[in-house]
Amino acid sequence: MNKPVPPDKLITDEDGPLYAPRKKVFPQSVSGRFRSIKWRLMAVCLGVYYLLPFVRWHRGLGAPDQAVLIDFPNRRFYFFFIELWPQEVYYFTGLLVLAAFALFLMNALGGRIWCGYLCPQTVWTDLFYAVERLVEGDRRAQMKADAGPMTVKRAGRRVLKHAIWLTIAWWTGGAWVLYFADAPTLVRDLAAFQAPTIAYLWIAILTASTYLLAGYMREQVCVYMCPWPRIQAALTDEWALNVTYKYDRGEPRCSVKKAFDIRALGEKAGDCIDCNQCVAVCPTGIDIRDGAQLGCIQCGLCIDACDAVMTKVSRKTGLIGYDNDINVQRRIAGKEEIFKPVRARTVVYAGLITVVCAVMLYALMSRTLLDVNVLHDRNPIAVRLSDGAIRNGYTLRFLNKRGFDRVIAIDVDGPADAKLHVIGADSVTPDRPMIVLGRDTTTELRVLVTAPLDEKAEKSVPVTFRVTDIGLGEVASATDHFVLP
C-alpha cells in the first residue's frame, strides 16, 4: 500500500523510474546436504535430457530404432515400448493431468520443491552459476571485479564465461532437435550442414532462450515471469514444509560474544549471529529471515549455509530448515513439533494420481492394434440402382498398428441380403473381400453395400463392418447406418 509521504520526508524529484531497478545477485557457493542433492539431481536431469535421444530401441523393419522419438512427418510418437498415433493424443492429456497432480502433491508435502530442485530454469541457472564461479571466482571476487574497472584479464574471463555459456546453450538446443529425428543421423547431418533448416532454426531459438534465461534473467524468471509461485500460493496449506527461518530460536539476533553476555545475564539471546550467510548464498537474493516470500524457490541452500555457520559456532544446526509455521507456533507455546504428511489433501492427490495412472495403464494395455473407422457417404446418402435395390457408400479406414503387413477380410452385417463390394479389394473369395494392410499405416477404402429394399423398408438400419486378420484372428468392427434415399 502506498502510504502518504509526510511532507518533511518528501524526496525531491529524481525523475527516476518508479520501480526498483534489479540488484544484481552474486550468490556465494555453498556446500552441504541440499547442495549435494541438487548436484545429483542436476546430473540426472541433464544426463537424461542430453543423452536420451541416443538410447536405441529395436522395433523391427522400417520402424525407427530410437527409444524416444517424436516423428512429426509420420505422425508417430515413440516412447520405449509405446507407440502412439495421432488419434491417441489423449494419453498426453493424461500425462499432463498426472503432472499437475504430482505438482500439487509435491506442493502439499514440501512447498515449492519443484522450483528449487527440478525446474529447468533452476537446473540450467545453477549450471550457469557454476560456470561463472569457475571462471570469475566466487561472490567476493565477482563483486569486487564488478565494482572495479574493466581490465584485460577481466575481459578475457568474461569472454571465456560467455563462450562456455553459449556452448552449453547451443548443446541444449542441439539435444532438443534430436528428439525429432534419428539422433545419430541428425548429428552427422548437422555437422555436414545438411540438416533441415528447421533444425538449425530450433537450435538457434533454444540456444538464445537458454543463454538469455539461464545467463541473464535467472531469478527474475521465477519472481516476475513464472505463474507457478502465484498458483502454488493458493494451493499450499499450513502443513506444507517450506524453507523456514525458525525465528522462535533465532531472534533476537546478536553476535556470538554479545549473546554470551546476554545469556550470562539470564536473558534470551537468539541463535542467529546475523552473519548474512543465508542471504549471500541465496540465488534469488532474498533474506529468508523476513519470512515466507514469493522470491524463495525453496532450494535449501540457505539451510546449508546456516548449518555450516551453526556448526562453526558450536550451536545446534537447523536454525533454517524445512518446517512450517504451525510448528513455530507450537514451539513458542511449549508444545511438541508435529509433522503430518498424511492429510486429506495429500491422500486425495495421491489417490487421484493412482487413479489416473491406472486408467492410463489400462488404456495402454488394452489398446487395439487393428482398428477400423467408418464414414458414410453424405452426398448422395443413398443411391437407387436400376433394379430398384438401394446402395449406400462408405469409406472405411483401417489402422494397422503392427510392424508387419497383414491380410484382412471384411464382412458386413446389415439389412437382409446385403452385399458388400470393396473398390480396390486385392482378392475376393465369394462375398469376402480381402485386402493387405501395410505395416504401421492407415489404409482407406471405398466400400459399397447393396440391399434389395423397397419403399416399405425401414428408413435406417444399422450396418456393421467386421474386419478379421486372417493370420492372427484379431477382429475389429465399426458400425454405421444403412439408409434409404
Place this chain on the structure above:
Amino acid sequence: MSEHNEIDRVSGRSTTGHEWDGIKELNTPLPRWWVLTFYATIIWAIGYWVVYPAWPLVSGYTTGLFQYSTRASVATDLADLEKLRGEKMAVLGNASLADIEKDPALLALARARGKTVFADNCAPCHGSGGAGAKGYPNLNDDDWLWGGSLDQIMQTIQFGARSGHAKTHEGQMLAFGRDGVLKKDEIVTVANYVRSLSGLSTMPKFDPAAGKKIFTENCTSCHGDSGKGNPELGAPNLTDQIWLYGSDEETLVETITNGRAGVMPAWVSRLDPVTVKALTVYVHSLGGGK
C-alpha cells in the same frame, strides 16, 4: 518538462504539468527496455523499407534489395509442387486404366487426384459427391447413358455429349409434340406405356396395345424394341428405376413433347490426359462403373 517543477505530494515525484479534472499526470518515464524495444522496431521498419518492396511509386513500386515478390514466390511454390507431383503423375500416365484400378496405391492416388479435379470442374452440375440432379446424371448409380465402362467414361469426359467437339456423343431426344409428329393424346398414351415398362402405375383406361403401337413406330429405333435403351445413342433404358428428368406422367409428357438435349462439355482441351485418367478412375469408383 523541467519548467514544471511541481512535486506530487503523495509519491514525491514531479508532474508533467498536465491536469484533467484535478488529476495530475506524474512524469514517469517509460521503462528502459520498453523504450529500447520501441527504437528497435523503428530501426527494423527502416531496414524493412530498404530490403523489401515497400513504397508505391507512380507506376510500380520500390523493389527492395531482395527483389522479393509474393507473386514470384507463389509461382515457385506451384512449380515445386508440380515437380513433386510430376513423378507420381507420370506413373499414373503410364499405367492403363484397368491397371490403375488393380493397384491399391495407384487407385488411391488416382482417386485423390480425381476427387479434387471433380470438385473443381464437375461438381457444379453433378454435385460434390456425383449425386447429380434433375437433368444431370447421378454418377453413383449403375445406369449410364453413354456406357459405364472405364473407356466409355473416359470418352464421355474427354469429348462430352452434344458439346460441339468433333468426337462428341451425338444423339437427341426428338421433340415429338413440338414438331407435330405425335398428337397430345398420343403423347399421353405413350408416356403411360413407358411408365408401364418399368412397372409404374398407369392412368385409368390406359390401352397398352395402343401405347405399344405408338412406341414401336416412334421410339424403338433409339430405345430398342423392349425399351432397354442404347448407350451408342445415349438413349436411356426406360425399363429401370432410374430417371434423369423424372418418371411422373407430366415430366414424361414434357420430355416427349419437347425433347431433351442436355449438354456435357468436352474436357479434353481443358484437362491434361493424366488428369482425365484420374478423373475417369474416380468417377468409375463412385460405384456406378461397369
